[in-house]
Amino acid sequence: MLIGLTGTPGTGKTSVSRLLEKKRHWKVIHLNDLIKEEHLYTEIDEKRDAAVADMELIRERLAEIINGKDNKVIILESHLAHYIADIIIILRACPPELKMRLKTRGYSEEKIRENIEAEALDVILVEAFEWCKKVFEIDTTGKSIEETGQDIEKIVDHILSGNEEELSEYEPGSIDWIDLVP
Numbered sequence: 001m002l003i004g005l006t007g008t009p010g011t012g013k014t015s016v017s018r019l020l021e022k023k024r025h026w027k028v029i030h031l032n033d034l035i036k037e038e039h040l041y042t043e044i045d046e047k048r049d050a051a052v053a054d055m056e057l058i059r060e061r062l063a064e065i066i067n068g069k070d071n072k073v074i075i076l077e078s079h080l081a082h083y084i085a086d087i088i089i090i091l092r093a094c095p096p097e098l099k100m101r102l103k104t105r106g107y108s109e110e111k112i113r114e115n116i117e118a119e120a121l122d123v124i125l126v127e128a129f130e131w132c133k134k135v136f137e138i139d140t141t142g143k144s145i146e147e148t149g150q151d152i153e154k155i156v157d158h159i160l161s162g163n164e165e166e167l168s169e170y171e172p173g174s175i176d177w178i179d180l181v182p
């Protein structure tokens, strides 16, 4: 089963998926690393210092990787995961906390503002609703990486056992950070 782990940069996709890779031995595809390593991009946007992902190439490459694996759970970790996986978990972080995390990471003021604005406006959530069959949301604000990992484990384990009715706490809709748009 392919599960996408998406979210605005800094919400914790990489940190939490690394933890789960070790703890649960789930296969995790760190898509942004794969894009860089295998040049799965059309061009480099110099102004934004970012690679422009080639979604067609990415889908082809992922199909090859996934078809060769018999893992029960494959986590696709990337802010692009909701364009690819049908089942999606979105990590959220309230704008003031996200700002701190991105500051610690040395992001420019412009990049911080762009990201916290996107988070406050639910940009990824809206995109996920458009593209995915099933969407879960975890608010990581005030949580540790371990606690966020436990939330993901709960979602995945309940999907695997067919007990999704017990996942109502992760249904999107309770987050409202519109007043926190910078």
Ligand SMILES: Nc1ncnc2c1ncn2[C@@H]1O[C@H](COP(=O)(O)OP(=O)(O)OP(=O)(O)O)[C@@H](O)[C@H]1O
Pocket: 007, 008, 009, 010, 011, 012, 013, 014, 015, 016, 079, 101, 140, 141, 142, 143, 144, 145, 146, 148
């Ligand atoms: N509850 C939490 N869950 C995840 N990360 C957290 C949490 N609390 C604090 N953090 C911190 O937030 C930062 C998240 O960075 P990380 O690279 O994992 O995010 P990301 O979503 O993968 O970003 P990117 O899309 O740029 O790769 C890390 O420094 C991590 O230690």
